[in-house]
Amino acid sequence: MARLQTAEELSKLLDYETFLFDCDGVLWQGDVLIPGAKEALALLRQHKKRIIFVTNNASKSRKAYKKKFDVLGIEAYEEEVFGSAYATAVYCSEVLKFKKGVDRVYIIGMSGIEEELDTEGIGHSGGSDPEDLQAGPYTLDQFKEDPSIKAVIVGLDQYLNYTKISKALQYLVRNEGCHFIATNDDSTYPAKDGILPGAGSMFAPLQYILKRSPVSIGKPNKTMLDCIVAKQHFDRKKSIMIGDRLETDVKFGIDGGIDTCLVMTGIAKEEDITGPNASDIKPTYVMASVGCLTQLVGST
Amino acid sequence: MARLQTAEELSKLLDYETFLFDCDGVLWQGDVLIPGAKEALALLRQHKKRIIFVTNNASKSRKAYKKKFDVLGIEAYEEEVFGSAYATAVYCSEVLKFKKGVDRVYIIGMSGIEEELDTEGIGHSGGSDPEDLQAGPYTLDQFKEDPSIKAVIVGLDQYLNYTKISKALQYLVRNEGCHFIATNDDSTYPAKDGILPGAGSMFAPLQYILKRSPVSIGKPNKTMLDCIVAKQHFDRKKSIMIGDRLETDVKFGIDGGIDTCLVMTGIAKEEDITGPNASDIKPTYVMASVGCLTQLVGST
Structure with a gap:
């Protein structure tokens, strides 16, 4: 040192x-x-x-980050920015070799992850899909298994609900090969005047049930x-x-x-x-x- | 044996x-x-x-249980039935000695818990309160701290959302004396054709953040x-x-x-x-x- x-x-x-x-x-x-x-x-x-x-920070796309550099007057380029949402999408395409247009993922997370997956050509459900934003009792009769889902990705989700946790659980318990991935494992994030639940606390229910931790992508x-x-x-x-x-x-x-x-x-x-x-x-x-x-x- | x-x-x-x-x-x-x-x-x-x-089972009130006994033709009385929701309410009144009409609790859970707390004379917020059922980004500006909240109670909540987790977290981190209570710690419950998230997975986000487990009431x-x-x-x-x-x-x-x-x-x-x-x-x-x-x- x-x-x-x-x-x-x-x-x-x-x-x-x-x-x-x-x-x-x-x-x-x-x-x-x-x-x-x-x-x-x-x-x-x-x-x-x-x-x-x-x-x-997985909630921001590279574009949003680029904007922050612009506001502060720092020269920066979108391709130089690696957020954990982007890295998660790259992990799926480059490390797990998911087939573009074929393999898909189920998301507990927000539009930042969806945008980055779109860029990598990886299809997705969950996230901001209207049917997954429905609160309220979820029954297994409602679950229509999508065999192309190869991973469950969890990031910060301010629209977390019982439906998403239940559906993600089905993919993970019914298919042993389904990857369990987190954008990062920060339990909270700092907010003005305090802390709010972070990405880590979004995957905690699944971790508690499955007794195993996701592969966490972020630092x-x-x-x-x-x-x-x-x-x-x-x-x-x-x-x-x-x-x-x-x-x-x-x-x-x-x-x-x-x-x-x-x-x-x-x-x-x-x-x-x-x-x-x-x-x-x-x-x-x-x-x-x-x-x-x-x-x-x-x-x- | x-x-x-x-x-x-x-x-x-x-x-x-x-x-x-x-x-x-x-x-x-x-x-x-x-x-x-x-x-x-x-x-x-x-x-x-x-x-x-x-x-x-914390989702059923004693009344719902009594009904099941009636249907099956078994003699039973409501006061003989102890569900974990009821036991949790009794724990608050008889063990923690919460003052009726004064001390209150914040609920991640459903109407079963609310009904049993009502019976014990313990006020509550969260649960099925319309403002707590709102999905979507939660900011700390929205948090109006209620100093009468003496415990966070977590049970199975099919309306779990980011708002409830965020509010429960504020009570637990801002007041060291706030009790952290779970109706039971079953991670899942059996459903027709599979499993769905149970009470344990509802408190998992808070447990992950706080690095401590709730007092769990159920067997x-x-x-x-x-x-x-x-x-x-x-x-x-x-x-x-x-x-x-x-x-x-x-x-x-x-x-x-x-x-x-x-x-x-x-x-x-x-x-x-x-x-x-x-x-x-x-x-x-x-x-x-x-x-x-x-x-x-x-x-x-």
Whole structure:
């Protein structure tokens, strides 16, 4: 775990070819840009580095993310953004090799997942389908099994109901080969003034019944990285993950076999890396902020 | 574990004063009466025994249960029936000592629980309240905290939605003293041609988020027995639980300090008590069927 403070120390980062960035707590805090973040990204682009943005938020499509970059004045491209909904769709097409136009999935989740599956050419039911949004007693007489369903995908679903849980359960218990996939396993997400149930709590009923956990795609699980690599084909040994959380971002990098750099502008605090109860998860590097990279402006 | 086969062996049961009966698999199978069940219960009444019916089904009120006994021609009284919804209401009033007309609870569940809470004089929100049946995005701006809420109660809820999970979560995270209670922890319930999500899977999202389990009232948890004793004031040492399941009925009796009698007309099979992989849960007695008790007709 090396500290990067001086321009000479920081210049080590330029040996990497690919930079994976967490966003919240690294590039911005809520709607406020981290000082120097914009310039740091511009510097990396000047040096012809590949940039990838990695977020667990499955409710937003890549388009919605691109919009946020635009509003904050940061250069970014839709194909550089990997949300867990998109990564889940890529996992189905590239890792599970689902046949486009043939294999389908059942969704507990919202339009973000549906849009990303559409992009990958994977059919789906559940989600925002009107018949699945019906609340109220569900009986098995209502269940019309679709043999093309090869997976149940669960993400944050603000329209979660008994019908969707019941139908997802049927697919998982009647077909042993049906994949059980979660966009991410965050139990909650932060809201203004508190917390609300997250993707993890959406699959909890099925996990409780089946006594098994879904394959979770989002950070810290390496599945997300496998998907990004499948799409972007970069060399993990020449890549670095920059994030603000040890348990998600840094663990994500370590488990995926890429170097990591912790920044101190988000969740992790100094005591988490050097205190008496410091985490066992150790980043390759630590720097105060992505803004530090601006020291390298003008370097070659 | 003694076998009760002859009239002499069976007559030992008449030493008990109170008989707790599971219903399905003991008195009936679905809608079909077990032969001799009616006469066995009549015999116990002739001997002035106290009879209590104990079921985990929280969706039915005691009235609905009484109706089933009527249809099958069995003498039974509403106050003899303990469903987990009723026991949960009694737990609130008699064990937690909630103040009638003052303390209130938030419900993820259906009208069965609401009716039983009404009987005990405990106010409630959630459940079938129209505003809580609204699907769709829930924001914390919508949350109007009710300081009189002292517990979140979760049972089977075929109208489960994101709103109810979100509101229940607020009560549990904002007030450390808020009780977290489940009617029972059965993950599913048997339906025609399969299984559907049960009460346990309704509290799974909250359990996943809070990393703690609710106090579960139904069998095999002794809380149910504590409630029954609080209402009926019988002597556990002179009581016996008669059931068809080792993991629920017999464990329920053992954990509650009362003797047990397994019948072989339901779930438990001979191999479960004597086979190479027999359960560690051992009943006091085993008899083929409650119908065996008819051998004692005419005895004094």
